[in-house]
Amino acid sequence: MAIKRDIAEKLMSGKGNLIGSSFSVIPDGYLGLVENNSGRHLAVVCGEKSEWNKAWKGAEFETADEHKKIKIGIFPLNPNNAALVRRLIGWAAPSSCGVNGISVAFSDWLGVVNSQQPNLFVHKQIKPVLVDYTPEYSNLLQRNFLEAMDTATWSVLSSGYKGGWAANAAGLKTEEEIVKALLYGYSGIGVDCSDKIDCAVEELSVEESEKRFGELDKDFKEAIDKSYLDAEFQVGDVKIKFEEKALHRMVLEFGQAIMFLQNMYKDYLDDTPWDLDFEVDLSRCDKALTPQEHYFLANELKRAAVKFDTLCVNANTFKKEMEENLAYHAGIAKAFDYRMSFADTALAFDDLAAVAKSFHQRVNFKLTHVLWLAALQTIAKTDGTLLKQIAEKAGLQVPEAGELTFEKEAGRAFAAAYDKMLGCEEGKEKLPVREAVEKEIGLYEANLEALVNGFIRRL
Template sequence: MELQQLVTDVHEILAANGDYTNLSDAAVYQPSIQVDRKNVYFILHEANGKQVAKSLVVYEDRAQVADFDARESVQDANKTLVVGDLNETNWHALVKRFAWVKPTSRHGYKYTFGLGDRLGNASNAHLRLFKGRGIMPVLAQQSIRELLLTNRTETDVVLDAGWAVFEEGYTDGWAADGDHVKNPHEVDYAVKAGCSMITLDCTEKIHNEIADLSDDELDAKFNALDVDLVKYFNETYLDKDFQISDQASVHFSKKDVEQSVLIFFGAVEYAEFIYHKFVVPYNLDFEISMDETIVPTTPANHYFFANELHRKGITPETLAPKFYGEFQKAIDYIGDIDRFEREYVVHEAIAEHFGYKLSIHSGSDKLSVYEIIGRLSKEHGWHVKTAGTNWLEALRVIAHVDPKLMVELYKFSYDNLDDVKAFYVFNAQTDGTAPKPETINTDNVMTLLSDDDARQVLHTMYGSILNLQKSYRYVYRDRFFKILKDHQALYDKYLNAHIAEHLDLLQGLAKTKAEVQAKYEPTIQ
């Protein structure tokens, strides 16, 4: 792009007085245009084959513009126009000028939704979908495991989301989640990268082995605790009933007390440590994951955890119990829907009583329970986390554009599924009901994205697919990303149709899974 043409574009923008519908230069991405007095900022889109090359254009007073890392520049009277890359230096310069470009607290937002963009190119589409929805998007949401498997850093994740926010002119607020951080150095990493919230994964402090003890073994282990602790826990909870709403109460039997203490009290103490070391000093939103257990969180477990936090003066922004049923990756809820609803009423009442919202982990594709969550959530609302959706919708693009490659990716995933069994709980085993690779061909490959078992195989293998190398070169990664970038519009369409299914049910715009599938799925065939 000629610099003088960009100067002309700037003057045209200034003369337009906020109405940019008739700008003469189609390369100026209109949603990104920001005017501050006589300073102008926007993203430039230049065609580069099937892909779009993006640059930042800034037009500012000469004394100010030095904040930006300029690739090219030109003087115009007392102003300087610079063209720069979408890099970290330029993002921080924009943050100084526009606070909404930076991730912020979820506090005050009733409904929040985690999007977990693993690949770094889904946030633009998501932001277009979320405009006007009244839901705060958590665009950046990656666990350490996901960062390692995708060869990205926490900074990469925040920057990719932050640039999308500026590009789409999304001023309603967004958050960045240091997801499933387990220890202080992981928390510190997320904080220093700019995350506005952390999700504390208490796996290492939750003692699942307690659930397997006999009553006598449980009683012996509990009574081996310090006598003052035993006295306190028994006096506070044993045989007590806690009325937490008109619809819900919690009773503590002897077993409830002992299991709650021995499984979860170490996690409560650890949450207190993280709270004072990081959450308070850095003004973070605090989510606690207590769902890393082998059995569902009982109402007594949940009440105990929340009450002990309350005693310590801690109210998390969100807390994630392990709900009844199975929340496996990339497929719908498995379990008794009626029982889920009955138990959700109690968990929601506990959350409301203590002043936080419930967080639904592994929320991707749980279409059968969203209407319940949306209908039953009260004053504090809900937080739903999704992640695998983006990856699978990217694979939908691959299947559509290069079905032969998709057949190859599925065969590789199916044959190497043992690589990820330690990381994920899922039903799709190589000796189970997942489609056999020999039954998949270029004519039926799209069916993989609607088959639960195939979806799980493909979902769990994203790291193996992206990182496979032969002779020091990636086997799939470069081909995969080139197709995705060449067909970004198709990817955007797939992404938003699928996430819209989630949001419509959560917001009460639809009542059933069948209803949203009938509405959106014809657009992704």
């Protein structure tokens, strides 16, 4: 039996204030979010014989008074129901970004559901990565990867945004972390190989590095020299050449990282049943890649049949190298068909449009601290006592609300000190930051809109 839309809307509205933008068609019925005195809930209306009736968890269906063959259920926003929403509503699930276009990524540390953020990208040629979450955040904040995904799911559903969004599990170092992210349905997997790069090689003398290189397999050494020496590599409008001793250092320095990435890709990411972005994450590496190192890494991964979509570096670390050798790095990324991704974008770049243009409009900007700064602005305007406690915990002076921007020193300091402010110290109660922000959700969304639009306008 087909259920009429107006009947479903009426039944949901009888349970609370129906958020119209969330109202969606599902097999054998409809769902939507409703708000009442006990908070926000998921309302599901379906036929009595729907195959999905037993899938929703946390409450029971009841028969509609005037429609005996129609059932309505009011369910909590729990992980099971979020997973079902992603399964039944295509636009409520994350999707890959691929290697073209511009995207911006957000790290949500509070888990505040809001309907404003997704809609900031309506009619924009920019894809939002609403989840960019790392094991570091998970351990510090006591929030797992599934919670981050669910927060984004409820935000997208409440907004009604149908333009597509992504979710990236970043900074993964172990097989267990990769498997969990895949099971949770993340559309992007970022493998952190920073600690696999042997930066100590740079401290070796020429004699010491040549001795170590000489201990490698003879055929391998000959193949490396034959591949890179006495040749020029065209990337865009520039050419790259390799020097023998520097090349040998690269082999020693990056060899373990390349093998690690190859193994992770072949074992877990090469043949997934859905489109997936693979990010090579170097954002925690203290050094910036030279053009030769960048080319060597990309080329060796290609030779190993590793297909990656983004190469992530720290914007602050990479900024000077980019300014000096931008044409080389942009040319390499284009030649090997991947996008550059910049962590801590807001703390490093002023002219995002220029960066995007340099990389042929194929770039991902990680706006790591934006949601956190919007939350701090909200607290600064509404709860001076809590702001003082936050500042004391971080060892910083209490700021004025107007100072909490990326352009101000205080704003940058508060953004960078999130770990001290949000961390769970043993024997101490966690500050009620999330509760304070949820209490002022309208103001938080306004602050967030202003911050995000500030970056979007630059693009």
